[in-house]
Amino acid sequence: MRDRADFERYVAERSSRLLRTAYLLCRDWATAEDLLQTALAKAWLAWRRVGDNPDPYVYRILVNTHATWWRRRWRRETPASALPEAIDEHDALAAIGHREAIRQALTCLPPRQRAVIVLRYFADLPDQEIAETLGCSPATVRSQASRALARLRVDPAARAIQSGS
Amino acid sequence: MPTAFTESELRDLLEHDSAEPPHSMVTAARVHRRVRRIRRRRLSLVAGVAAAALVVAGVNAIPRTVTAEAPDDIWAGVMAQPTPSSSPQYYYYPGQLIAHEQSSKGGVRMRYTYKNILKAVSVAVTCSDTTSYAIVWVHGMIFSNGDCGPMPVRSGLFFQGSAGYNGELEFEVLVVRRKDVAKVGKTISRADAEAIAAAAKPYRAQWGFEVTTLVPMPQTTDLTSVPGPSITPATVPS
Structure with a gap:
């Protein structure tokens, strides 16, 4: 049976990585701390029911809590109607501008799509686990990821070309 | 033409952007403080709901007099009874x-x-x-x-x-x-x-x-x- 010491050990080991995940969801460190504390508190309240691997459960609380907060605070974000403009990739300054544009685009993603991106490309979860975390099908995860990448102008095929070269 | 961003670059970006967390960390002690706050809030919510339920139940349970509308075909005058009422003088x-x-x-x-x-x-x-x-x-x-x-x-x-x-x-x-x-x-x-x-x-x-x-x-x-x-x-x- 999972106990308090077990929970405290989990917090000590995982809180740093979970905090970074929370930050990528909300893009604000203070909010990320608040978000993670709330998620871990909710996890502790159900700790006895959590299985051997608490990560999916905690990720799920993180994503859902963030989505709830996002709905409440949606006016704080300003979605952009225009996608970030492409720049010359050989220009160093332009490259910096390109990353900033992607950041802006990331903040403009709906919370669900942002969660898919973060869980897939930062937490390195397979689509099946992401689907379980978000409570949807793997096909939905793939379609959400596809839409998000399109908005970010990320070309999934580019990785293969890059790794193959 | 817009230039595509690669998945690898996206990973790097996410790693880079979250690489410098603040000094204050999320600790188990802080989580437990949050747990106590959540429990207090839930308790006060339950107490509030219970109090509201009691008020509603009380309103329904308190004896009260309801003046019923008399049917048209029944005389609506007050009937004098030979027994005293609850507060008779x-x-x-x-x-x-x-x-x-x-x-x-x-x-x-x-x-x-x-x-x-x-x-x-x-x-x-x-x-x-x-x-x-x-x-x-x-x-x-x-x-x-x-x-x-x-x-x-x-x-x-x-x-x-x-x-x-x-x-x-x-x-x-x-x-x-x-x-x-x-x-x-x-x-x-x-x-x-x-x-x-x-x-x-x-x-x-x-x-x-x-x-x-x-x-x-x-x-x-x-x-x-x-x-x-x-x-x-x-x-x-x-």
């Missing part, structure tokens, strides 16, 4: 005799009209036998009904709530055989009474109808033992 007691009618016509609806009656009154129908049934209307509405015998059963009539009352009272009395009434012992509607009256056939029956004033008397133990039927105007204080 007075008994209403039959006083002076106002009118006393006698008839030998059973099965016939008799009409009596009195004027200048400004006090509460008590009415009673008495029959010489014990197999009769009487119905009394006031202004066309059923006032009282029930078995009729030598012992009068009185019903009181107050006028406080009768707006526009000008002192004139119109009574109708019908005495029929009890066996001709389907709803003996039950409240009857105006339609039931009209049906009984329509079906009634004249027969010979001795019955009387009397109207007396009602006199308020302070509640005493002596009054409760005074028998009602033998009261006459001479023996009742006015």
Whole structure:
């Protein structure tokens, strides 16, 4: 049976990585701390029911809590109607501008799509686990990821070309 | 042409952007403080809901008086009862005799009209036998009904709530055989009474109808033992 010491050990080991995940969801460190504390508190309240691997459960609380907060605070974000403009990739300054544009685009993603991106490309979860975390099908995860990448102008095929070269 | 961002670059970007967390970390102690806060909030929410439920239950459970709207065909005057109410200061007691009618016509609806009656009154129908049934209307509405015998059963009539009352009272009395009434012992509607009256056939029956004033008397133990039927105007204080 999972106990308090077990929970405290989990917090000590995982809180740093979970905090970074929370930050990528909300893009604000203070909010990320608040978000993670709330998620871990909710996890502790159900700790006895959590299985051997608490990560999916905690990720799920993180994503859902963030989505709830996002709905409440949606006016704080300003979605952009225009996608970030492409720049010359050989220009160093332009490259910096390109990353900033992607950041802006990331903040403009709906919370669900942002969660898919973060869980897939930062937490390195397979689509099946992401689907379980978000409570949807793997096909939905793939379609959400596809839409998000399109908005970010990320070309999934580019990785293969890059790794193959 | 827009240049595509690679997935690898996206990973690098996410790693880079989250690489510098603040010095303050999320610790188990801080999480437990948050847990206590959540529990307090949940407890206060539950307490609030419980309190609201208690208030609702209390409102429903507290005895209260509901004034029901009287049906059109039932007389809405206040009935004077020989027993005290929950907060009585007075008994209403039959006083002076106002009118006393006698008839030998059973099965016939008799009409009596009195004027200048400004006090509460008590009415009673008495029959010489014990197999009769009487119905009394006031202004066309059923006032009282029930078995009729030598012992009068009185019903009181107050006028406080009768707006526009000008002192004139119109009574109708019908005495029929009890066996001709389907709803003996039950409240009857105006339609039931009209049906009984329509079906009634004249027969010979001795019955009387009397109207007396009602006199308020302070509640005493002596009054409760005074028998009602033998009261006459001479023996009742006015």
